[in-house]
Amino acid sequence: MKIDIELLKEFEKTLDTVHPERGKIPINILGYGEISLVFSIKGQNVAYKRIPIFDNESQVKRHVWAYKTYNELLEKIGLKLPDYDVAWFKDDMGKIQFYCIQEMIDVNSVGDKIIHHLSKEQVKLLVLLVLREMKKVWDFNKKSQTYEVALDGQISNFIVIDYNMNNPKIEKNTKLGYLDTSTPLFRINGNEAMEPELLLKSAPSFLRWLLKALFLQDTVDRYYDFRRVIIDLIANFYKEQLPEFIPTLIDLANTFLREEAADHELTPIEGQEIFDYYKSDANMWEIFQRVRKLDRFIHTKILRKNYPFYLPAEIQR
Ligand SMILES: Nc1ncnc2c1ncn2[C@@H]1O[C@H](COP(=O)(O)OP(=O)(O)OP(=O)(O)O)[C@@H](O)[C@H]1O
Ligand SMILES: [Mg+2]
Incomplete structure (x- = not known):
């Protein structure tokens, strides 16, 4: 999938976690679970799952590996998954921001x-x-x-x-x-x-x-x-x-x-x-x-x- 990391960085800069819809980058909230926030950026067909739980690179690298392997296993088992990807970066404060990304579903x-x-x-x-x-x-x-x-x-x-x-x-x-x-x-x-x-x-x-x-x-x-x-x-x-x-x-x-x-x-x-x-x-x-x-x-x-x-x-x- 093609992911615009710069846009996500921009999103993080102005994100207000109390009112996520009010940031500079306009988003739609698609859903949320007990941990993640799932949203789309207007004009895109992509679902972003923001998971702000990582302290260091080795944690995030292990998680990326686990996430990809899990998706592959489920596909091998015969479950149908949306197209997926993952993105992470360090924001301006040096904090790791991590996103699971999927094709947006109706x-x-x-x-x-x-x-x-x-x-x-x-x-x-x-x-x-x-x-x-x-x-x-x-x-x-x-x-x-x-x-x-x-x-x-x-x-x-x-x-x-x-x-x-x-x-x-x-x-x-x-x-x-x-x-x-x-x-x-x-x-x-x-x-x-x-x-x-x-x-x-x-x-x-x-x-x-x-x-x-x-x-x-x-x-x-x-x-x-x-x-x-x-x-x-x-x-x-x-x-x-x-x-x-x-x-x-x-x-x-x-x-x-x-x-x-x-x-x-x-x-x-x-x-x-x-x-x-x-x-x-x-x-x-x-x-x-x-x-x-x-x-x-x-x-x-x-x-x-x-x-x-x-x-x-x-x-x-
Ligand atoms: N690819 C997608 N396209 C559209 N909506 C989605 C997509 N993925 C998730 N959603 C919406 O967001 C909701 C929550 O997503 P998901 O089940 O992946 O994570 P979660 O339940 O938040 O996980 P957790 O509780 O572990 O944080 C879904 O029930 C759905 O309504
Ligand atoms: Mg769920």
Whole structure:
């Protein structure tokens, strides 16, 4: 992909992380996760994922390698990814700025948008197609002697290829794409490819040791666990304010586990598990979000320093 690094440098110069749309370079926010800000620059067909977590070059080089390898592995496994690239540089203050870059996809074709426009039957079919994409990853893991690949299976990470928002429809042979490759979780001979502690870099430094002790290993491990990734996918329908879909999706997943994924020998999923998972996950991110707001306040109002992260407004959970 062709990337204009000078434009990104210019963007960083005038970026206000509290109101990212108000900088000198006009951007559209496409989305954001718990860590990254995803935006496009007006007039371009490119999605930039800004990930401000690196302290030194060796960290960033390892991450670039992990990111590229992760993308290659997923493509080899058979997932469809948008064109991708990566860019990083040192800004005027000498701070490393890092971007994962992708071809921009029509935001209306992203899973968490379209589930609100589909019938229950259609959502079921979409989730079945998502489960089949996931299964490719765990089939690969089962066979591979060297690699173990993780996936974040939330519905917001999948896109429907050739989606027509004026005639929303999912069919048996509808193709899905996968977006969320900026956290390259995979293991080579049991060793984590990326430095997992980077995941905590957006947390206030005074809390990192505590979060690490309480959550880090478990949060990383769950993306490697087929059953927990499925639970995460279904529990997400609480956050999407569609809890009425959950019982049907549990039945669907259990049929899938029994019929199509029998060789993975996973125990059937129960409604209570989904609910408990949703509660504890929502709590964890809510606490995380609150301490980050406090940290931003300390940085900007008391220490009068820059705060590097963009924090979304209240997220409905
Ligand atoms: N290539 C793209 N084109 C258009 N929109 C995108 C693209 N990539 C991501 N988005 C939007 O941004 C949202 C978040 O992106 P993504 O899932 O890659 O990262 P993330 O969830 O923020 O990751 P993390 O939580 O690890 O920071 C997506 O759900 C989607 O709405
Ligand atoms: Mg995501």
